[in-house]
Amino acid sequence: MSVTILAIAEQRNGEIKKTSFETIRKAREIADELGGSLKALVIGNTINDAAKELGNYGAEQVVVVNDEKLTHYSTTGYTKVVSEIVKKENTGILFLSATALGKDLAPCVAARVDGAVAADCTELKVDDGDIVATRPVFAGKALIDVKVEAPVKIFTLRPNVFAAGEPSGSEASIEEQSVDISGDDLKTKVTEITETSKGKLDVTEADIIVSGGRGLKSPDNFYLVEELADVLGAAVGASRAVVDAGWRPHDEQVGQTGKTVSPALYIALGISGAVQHLAGMSSSKYIVAVNKDKDAPIFQVADYGIVGDALEVVPALKEELTKALGK
Amino acid sequence: MKIAVCVSHVPDTETKVKVGSDGKTIDPSGVNYVVNPYDEFAVEEALKIREKDGGEVVALSLGGDANKETLRKALAMGADKAVLLKDDSERDSFAVAKGIAEYLKSYEPDLVLVGKQSIDYDNLQVGGLVAEFLGIPSVSVAVKLEIADGKLKAEREIEGAHEHVEASLPCVIAAQRGLNDPRYPSLKGIMQAKKKPIEEVDAAKAESRVKVLGMKKPPEKQPGKIVGEGVDAVPELVRLLREEAKVI
Numbered sequence A: 001m002s003v004t005i006l007a008i009a010e011q012r013n014g015e016i017k018k019t020s021f022e023t024i025r026k027a028r029e030i031a032d033e034l035g036g037s038l039k040a041l042v043i044g045n046t047i048n049d050a051a052k053e054l055g056n057y058g059a060e061q062v063v064v065v066n067d068e069k070l071t072h073y074s075t076t077g078y079t080k081v082v083s084e085i086v087k088k089e090n091t092g093i094l095f096l097s098a099t100a101l102g103k104d105l106a107p108c109v110a111a112r113v114d115g116a117v118a119a120d121c122t123e124l125k126v127d128d129g130d131i132v133a134t135r136p137v138f139a140g141k142a143l144i145d146v147k148v149e150a151p152v153k154i155f156t157l158r159p160n161v162f163a164a165g166e167p168s169g170s171e172a173s174i175e176e177q178s179v180d181i182s183g184d185d186l187k188t189k190v191t192e193i194t195e196t197s198k199g200k201l202d203v204t205e206a207d208i209i210v211s212g213g214r215g216l217k218s219p220d221n222f223y224l225v226e227e228l229a230d231v232l233g234a235a236v237g238a239s240r241a242v243v244d245a246g247w248r249p250h251d252e253q254v255g256q257t258g259k260t261v262s263p264a265l266y267i268a269l270g271i272s273g274a275v276q277h278l279a280g281m282s283s284s285k286y287i288v289a290v291n292k293d294k295d296a297p298i299f300q301v302a303d304y305g306i307v308g309d310a311l312e313v314v315p316a317l318k319e320e321l322t323k324a325l326g327k
Numbered sequence B: 001m002k003i004a005v006c007v008s009h010v011p012d013t014e015t016k017v018k019v020g021s022d023g024k025t026i027d028p029s030g031v032n033y034v035v036n037p038y039d040e041f042a043v044e045e046a047l048k049i050r051e052k053d054g055g056e057v058v059a060l061s062l063g064g065d066a067n068k069e070t071l072r073k074a075l076a077m078g079a080d081k082a083v084l085l086k087d088d089s090e091r092d093s094f095a096v097a098k099g100i101a102e103y104l105k106s107y108e109p110d111l112v113l114v115g116k117q118s119i120d121y122d123n124l125q126v127g128g129l130v131a132e133f134l135g136i137p138s139v140s141v142a143v144k145l146e147i148a149d150g151k152l153k154a155e156r157e158i159e160g161a162h163e164h165v166e167a168s169l170p171c172v173i174a175a176q177r178g179l180n181d182p183r184y185p186s187l188k189g190i191m192q193a194k195k196k197p198i199e200e201v202d203a204a205k206a207e208s209r210v211k212v213l214g215m216k217k218p219p220e221k222q223p224g225k226i227v228g229e230g231v232d233a234v235p236e237l238v239r240l241l242r243e244e245a246k247v248i
């Protein structure tokens, strides 16, 4: 019997997340290598149109579960749906993105379908008919290669690591299924979602991050970081020192006890590069550092460094980039 | 309220990781172990709830004798009891969660608190697994928690937003930074903790399901170049970003 991979595509406000395209594309690749098939699963309310887009990334068949009770994420509700579809489709392999939703859902589903999770994978390959996953441990200070030995093998894929590739232009066929959501399935219920960063990008979802540290001297100087981020369409990040000082909100903190990020470009302004900070960002593809101390450890991981006063360099950089990008 | 808090015993964040001689785990020599930072938020939250509503806080850790040190810290902060779920072998999150859940089936807590993530294997799974094994709901990455009249309201951090969640009790809550400010153990707390017994129970058996084939260090990032000093270096930096790195 050939294997079916089920890959979950995540929607928020009816739009599929970019990182889901990455996950679907990788799932397609692995399914091909295993000689199996791929189905995507989208859960929400009236999301068929968005689901068709997944054809672009290699999912020809998409299972859609539409239910008004599933408009917002619910841990218990979504766990029920995914577990039921896993059983119905008789799938032994499940892919999710390691987003807030994926990380929450994966262990709950694992317990229910007799599975186990390799979490936050940064590499997946097929070896002798089995999936070998590479995942960072100890905040990225080491990597382990793992195999999942369970009836249902679950993998969550770190966002921004796998390429989504170009859309192919093909449309997926939609298969609507329904799952009964009642009673215990609604033991957790989302009543409201409040934006914390008022329409701003989250560091875990950004291609470019501009982060500031204590070297910016005062919370009032963070407008420099924000303006530079605006020019680049980047998210704003922060070191723990400035979060602890109350200069910046918790959700901007990058590092071992903050968020782990791997954007295409990470710009560190007035950040020393403590090991806990590096743990969260050293897998970024390119790192730029501006620091007035030429011996600051951040320069050990930076591809490009400028030794200088951030308060002077940042406005100049903003201006130069504005020109270069024709804004 | 009967509150169980799960604490893991982890290498501190300064640790320079070396791969051990088995090629699968870290070399523990010279490593300083501490209570998992997120679990301090979990313990603090448990203590706050007990101070408000009364009840009992029991700290649990699954592992070898070394984990007693972490349990002592929880006792010093103010936990009433500590239980070591003893097992010297390596367990993945699935097997850890099984061990914890089996113990909790007889303890019957009203609330279980865990940390968002254990900073060793970074799985973010134990909370969700324990909840499902017990057939109760869970809220992960919680930055706010309120319990009143047998109902639980929490806020959980998602990308760029907070989800406001209502859940029934009993429930598992995974604590994220921001939930509270963990207290430092007082001298009196530390002295008392030394006298409190740590109960030892053999952890229920469970097989690990995520098998480690090998551990390696990530490729060293080569230090790049200093483009220059001060404002004068800016045009060259922008050129490099566009033409060499091609990231903008």
Ligand SMILES: Cc1cc2nc3c(=O)[nH]c(=O)nc-3n(C[C@H](O)[C@H](O)[C@H](O)COP(=O)(O)OP(=O)(O)OC[C@H]3O[C@@H](n4cnc5c(N)ncnc54)[C@H](O)[C@@H]3O)c2cc1C
Pocket: A212, A213, A214, A215, A216, A217, A238, A239, A240, A241, A242, A253, A254, A255, A256, A257, A258, A259, A269, A270, A271, A272, A273, A274, A275, A276, A277, A280, A290, A291, A292, A293, A296, A308, A309, A310, A311, B013, B037
């Ligand atoms: C358990 C634990 C967990 C932690 N987790 C995290 C985490 O998740 N994330 C994190 O970031 N940290 C974390 N830390 C803290 C970490 O150890 C550092 O203290 C912190 O990262 C330092 O922040 P910083 O670089 O902004 O400040 P500092 O280390 O004070 O560095 C400021 C830098 O700015 C430079 N500078 C000063 N003035 C200027 C100027 N005018 N222009 C340019 N540069 C200038 C200085 O040369 C210096 O390098 C953790 C620590 C512990 C103990």
Ligand SMILES: Cc1cc2nc3c(=O)[nH]c(=O)nc-3n(C[C@H](O)[C@H](O)[C@H](O)COP(=O)(O)OP(=O)(O)OC[C@H]3O[C@@H](n4cnc5c(N)ncnc54)[C@H](O)[C@@H]3O)c2cc1C
Pocket: B006, B007, B008, B009, B025, B036, B038, B039, B042, B060, B061, B062, B063, B089, B090, B091, B092, B093, B096, B113, B114, B115, B116, B117, B118, B119, B120, B121, B122, B123, B124, B125, B126, B127, B212
């Ligand atoms: C030598 C050795 C090798 C190990 N190898 C592995 C391995 O290969 N893979 C692996 O996943 N784990 C391994 N572990 C176990 C590891 O130390 C953790 O206890 C366990 O993996 C849970 O970590 P996590 O990242 O899965 O937890 P998470 O799911 O991230 O933890 C969330 C929360 O669950 C609670 N929690 C987690 N672990 C425990 C615990 N032991 N006792 C009480 N509460 C806990 C804490 O509140 C924690 O904040 C090993 C342990 C040792 C001593």
